[in-house]
Amino acid sequence: MTDMTVAWLGLGQMGLAMARNLAAGGFRLRAWNRTAEKARQLPDATIAETPRAAAAGADLVVSMLADDVAVESVVFGVDGILAGMKPGALHVGMSTISVALARRLAEAHPKAKSRYLSAPVFGRPDAAAARKLWVVPGGSPEDRAVAEPIFGVLGQGTFPMDTAPQANLAKLVGNFMIAATVETIGEALALGEKGGIEPGHLMEMLSGTLFGSLIVNGYGGRIAKTEFVPAGFSMPLGLKDVELARAAASELGVPMPLADLAAARLRTAIDRGRADFDWAGFATVIREEAGLSPLRNRDGR
DSSP: OOSOEEEEEOOSHHHHHHHHHHHHTTOEEEEEOSSHHHHTTOTTSEEOSSHHHHHTTOSEEEEOOSSHHHHHHHHSSTTSHHHHOOTTOEEEEOSOOOHHHHHHHHHHHHHTTOEEEEOOEEOOHHHHHTTOEEEOOBSOHHHHHHHHHHHHHHEEEEOOBSSHHHHHHHHHHHHHHHHHHHHHHHHHHHHHHHTTOOHHHHHHHHHHTTOOOHHHHHHHHHHHHTOOOSOSSBHHHHHHHHHHHHHHHHHHTOOOHHHHHHHHHHHHHHHTTOTTSBGGGGHHHHHHHTTOOSSOOTTOO
């Protein structure tokens, strides 16, 4: 057991796996989730009724929430964590949020006599469960050092950034590159399939020669088989992240036509009733535009 009490807010697929690892690592947990039933899946945690109650007296407050709206609702207001944090306590925001909100959080915490560190992560729920996340902490070296004990339990390494907004920008850049990779694989496999090459065989050649990587192999397999359920990362969350990358690009004056294309693909897939697909499922739209069925049948055609 460590001497550190951690308030954990947000117990979705990622958050629950991460919180379980902290509990197994000996941290004292206070848990809050919008649906309290999920918090009861952490038997050794103290369940809080509000974000403020979870944060009160905690050494570290960690949020792992779906989007900007969820983070704002949990942080601000009379029942928010800012109202409950003790002076000098550190909030580690691990959600994928906008650069603008990261900037606002970094400015708001000192005014409330607390501290803020952005620390978004790369990895899907299976990586979270296996403690194989990559953490991108953005903030002062002192704050990064305070949070390092939890990073060591949750992930396999860190890539520090100087500021909180930079950390969230880096995360959005990475997720944009995943979306661009899905687009590339989707187009490539559709082209090969129209020419009579079985997608799995083509993917084996691509990943076994010049293009093998964790992302290409993982998403390439899903796209080749057109197997997108269950979703490790849902279509609406993928669209949210691509739109956040586009917003950052607009603010910084960087044209991103690939991001525009990926956003359009995701919107189309959602409009066609595929919101429950993994976000790699926007490759189904590419298939349809190529005159292929969105999903291959059980015979592999």
